Amino acid sequence: MDNKPVPDIVVGRLPIYLRALTFLKTEHREITSSQELGDRLGISSAQIRKDLSHFGEFGKQGTGYDIRHLEANLKQILHVDRMWDVVLIGAGDLGHALANYRGFAGRGFHIAAVFDKSGDKIGREIVEGLVVEDVVTLSERVKQVGWKMAIIAVPAEEAQPVANTLMEAGVKALLNYAPISLMVPSGIRVEHIDPAVHLQHLTYYLG
Amino acid sequence: MDNKPVPDIVVGRLPIYLRALTFLKTEHREITSSQELGDRLGISSAQIRKDLSHFGEFGKQGTGYDIRHLEANLKQILHVDRMWDVVLIGAGDLGHALANYRGFAGRGFHIAAVFDKSGDKIGREIVEGLVVEDVVTLSERVKQVGWKMAIIAVPAEEAQPVANTLMEAGVKALLNYAPISLMVPSGIRVEHIDPAVHLQHLTYYLG
DNA sequence: CTTTCTTTGTGCAAACTTTGACAAAGGTCG
DNA sequence: CGACCTTTGTCAAAGTTTGCACAAAGAAAG
Numbered sequence: 001m002d003n004k005p006v007p008d009i010v011v012g013r014l015p016i017y018l019r020a021l022t023f024l025k026t027e028h029r030e031i032t033s034s035q036e037l038g039d040r041l042g043i044s045s046a047q048i049r050k051d052l053s054h055f056g057e058f059g060k061q062g063t064g065y066d067i068r069h070l071e072a073n074l075k076q077i078l079h080v081d082r083m084w085d086v087v088l089i090g091a092g093d094l095g096h097a098l099a100n101y102r103g104f105a106g107r108g109f110h111i112a113a114v115f116d117k118s119g120d121k122i123g124r125e126i127v128e129g130l131v132v133e134d135v136v137t138l139s140e141r142v143k144q145v146g147w148k149m150a151i152i153a154v155p156a157e158e159a160q161p162v163a164n165t166l167m168e169a170g171v172k173a174l175l176n177y178a179p180i181s182l183m184v185p186s187g188i189r190v191e192h193i194d195p196a197v198h199l200q201h202l203t204y205y206l207g
Numbered sequence: 208m209d210n211k212p213v214p215d216i217v218v219g220r221l222p223i224y225l226r227a228l229t230f231l232k233t234e235h236r237e238i239t240s241s242q243e244l245g246d247r248l249g250i251s252s253a254q255i256r257k258d259l260s261h262f263g264e265f266g267k268q269g270t271g272y273d274i275r276h277l278e279a280n281l282k283q284i285l286h287v288d289r290m291w292d293v294v295l296i297g298a299g300d301l302g303h304a305l306a307n308y309r310g311f312a313g314r315g316f317h318i319a320a321v322f323d324k325s326g327d328k329i330g331r332e333i334v335e336g337l338v339v340e341d342v343v344t345l346s347e348r349v350k351q352v353g354w355k356m357a358i359i360a361v362p363a364e365e366a367q368p369v370a371n372t373l374m375e376a377g378v379k380a381l382l383n384y385a386p387i388s389l390m391v392p393s394g395i396r397v398e399h400i401d402p403a404v405h406l407q408h409l410t411y412y413l414g
Numbered sequence: 415c416t417t418t419c420t421t422t423g424t425g426c427a428a429a430c431t432t433t434g435a436c437a438a439a440g441g442t443c444g
Numbered sequence: 445c446g447a448c449c450t451t452t453g454t455c456a457a458a459g460t461t462t463g464c465a466c467a468a469a470g471a472a473a474g
Contacts, residue, residue, distance in 0.1 A: 009461075015407035017438055019386060023363075035422065041388050045421090046463050061422040062470035079410045086406070093307050097300035098402070103386055107403040108410065113319040148413055149406065156230075173409035175402060179226060179310055181248050189412050191405040195305070195382060196314040199293070199356065202221035202380035203286040203315065205396050206355055216431075240451065252451090253433055260453055269440035270451040424465100431460070441450075442464075 006054045012050055014074055015151035016041060021071040022106075033064035080108030087142065087171070089162050090153030091124070091132045094177055098153060099127045112147060117158075135162070142169035149173045156180045163190075213261045220258055221281055223248060228278040229313075235302045241273035287315030294349065294378070296369050297360030298323035298331070298339045300386055305360060319354060324365075341408045342369070349376035363387045370397075 020040055024032055034045035034052075041048075044179050052058055052070075055077050059065045075081040086104075088095055088111050100110055114126050117135040124132050133141065142150075150171045152159050159178030166174065167188055174190045177181050179197075224241050227247055231239055241252035241259075248255075259265055259277075262284050266272045275362055282288040293311075295302055295318050321333050324342040340348065350356075357378045359366050366385030373381065374395055383389050383395045386404075389397050 007460075011411045012408050014411070015401075015404040016388065018407065019401070019404065020388060023387060032341040035421080040390065042390070044463065046465095047461090049421090049423060050462080057423070059422050060263045060470070061468070062420050062472090077411070079413060082406055084238060084406070084410060084413075093304035097304040100278075100300050101402070103403055104406075107407065109403065109406055116426065141387065149409065151402070173408065175399065175405050175411055180230060181223065181227060183247065183249070189409050193400055193402065193405065194226070195223075195308070195358070196310055196316065197226065198382050198400065199291070199316055199380075200285045200287055200314065201219050201312075202356065202382065202396050202398060203291060204218050204221070204284070206286060206291075206380055214430075242451080251433065253435095254431090256451090256453060257432080264453070266452050267440070268438070269442095269450050271451065415467100415474100417472100417474085420470085422467105422469080424467095427462105427464080429462070431458100433456105433458075434453090435457100436452095437452105438449100439452080442448085444445105444447095 010051045010054060013043070013047075014078055017048065017051075018071060018074040018078065018080075021067050021074065024067050025071070030067055031064050032067055034059070036064075075108070078108075082108070084109050084149055085112035085145075085147055085150055086110065086149045087112055087138075087147045087166075088114045088151045088153060089116075089135065089138070089166070090177075091118075091121045091126055092153065095153040096126060098151060099130060109149075110152075112145070113141065115141075138162075139165050139169045142166060142171060147171060150175070152176045152178055152182075154178060217258045217261060220250070221285055224255065224258075225278060225281040225285065225287075228274050228281070231274050232278070234275060237274055238271050239274055241266070242372065243271075282315070285315075289315065291316050291356055292319035292352075292354055293317065293323045293356045293358055294319055294345075294354045294373075295358045295360060296323075296345065296373070297384075298325075298328045299360065300335055302360040303333060305343055305358060316356075318358075319352070320348065322348075345369075346372050346376045349373060349378060354378060357382070359383045359389075361385060 020037055037048050038045040058070045058073055086109050088098055099114055114130055115133050115135040115138050121132045122134045123206040126132050129149050150166045152162055154162055156178045159180050163182050176190055176192050179194045184190050216244050227244055239256040245252040265280055266276045293316050295305055298321050306321055320347050321337055322340050322342040329341045333339050357373045359369055359390045361369055363385045366387050370389050383397055383399050386401045391397050
């Protein structure tokens with residue numbers, strides 16, 4: 001709880017804690033402890049306490065943490081105590097799965113628009129109330145509406161150009177599903193999801 | 208290059224290096240350097256050299272790295288100089304996208320079978336040559352065929368039971384897309400992919 | 415009310431990870 | 445062929461992250 005920036009590795013664990021708390025709520029639990037959370041997540045209890053201590057004091061000695069209270073605080077810290085509009089680029093199989101994913105709404109995100117470059121996808125209603133738009137209008141629309149987050153679900157060769165368009169139009173955070181490392185200037189944040197990368201990490205240990 | 212285990216954080220970067228090398232090949236490049244790779248990946252050149260030094264000497268001073276040679280070595284280190292059969296559980300939108308994903312084959316993976324519990328999906332051909340099987344036969348089939356890797360693409364509440372079935376049947380590595388932290392015994396490896404977790408990591412910085 | 419038990423938040427030490435710097439090796443060019 | 449340039453692999457230092465251990469706070473039980 002000082003004024004130095006919180007380490008990114010700590011920030012990255014907060015959504016995991018938040019997810020675990022929301023899960024505990026579905027079990028109608030009201031109180032938990034760093035010990036219980038750690039056991040569930042495979043993390044030491046000391047680490048959880050230390051991570052949380054960067055942001056304040058949320059627990060009660062002898063008792064633990066009030067689940068709703070800690071959940072509310074984590075949502076605020078992560079700025080998901082509001083809804084974020086996210087623009088999705090790519091209406092292929094993956095884009096389809098993301099547009100239909102029911103898990104975003106409860107966690108702070110709303111797919112606000114979908115873009116693709118393929119003529120036979122543009123104009124189609126990918127999901128109730130969401131019509132695929134032409135990617136040539138992407139820049140204009142992003143500037144107009146002011147979206148700050150985007151999910152890139154296009155083929156590898158188009159990912160960097162799409163990212164450039166988005167950044168130029170004011171998007172500040174990217175979630176990239178294309179199997180390529182995006183190059184971005186400082187000030188823009190990117191997260192990468194590539195199933196083959198994860199699988200290859202696993203095969204290392206399969207001897 | 209000693210006999211201590213290589214840090215997991217280093218192992219986790221190798222698939223990124225491999226992906227970058229494969230990409231350079233598409234640009235018909237033959238030689239690269241730790242400097243160039245680092246610039247592309249946003250990693251320091253020293254770190255790349257250090258990471259690779261855990262496994263041997265792959266470069267040539269004054270020149271850099273032969274792309275094909277380093278790529279072949281990384282594939283061997285990661286055990287993707289062979290094809291891995293992967294079993295996929297869940298034939299919803301996400302399962303569909305994964306079963307149709309063209310990116311696995313070139314990187315060492317083949318979706319060998321798909322399982323679901325829903326009557327209206329079982330028996331359907333999800334992709335050319337891949338018919339959705341009934342999840343009640345999962346354990347039996349895994350034991351029979353000896354699959355070692357699985358991708359879990361089922362709803363959160365079914366992920367842990369499915370994981371338990373898989374592990375009991377001999378699967379050693381899991382890639383979990385369900386929004387829940389799986390509890391697994393030591394000896395089993397899991398990687399988690401949850402888009403909302405990544406998006407929440409990003410929103411922290413969007414103030 | 416006192417003892418005992420639980421659990422937090424934190425100071426410190428240990429463990430781990432990244433970076434800087436440079437000798438050695440090899441290439442290039444006049 | 446000699447001077448100069450490039451780039452590796454590695455050592456040591458710096459920086460970061462984790463875990464231990466414990467005082468303090470609170471709950472529970474008698």
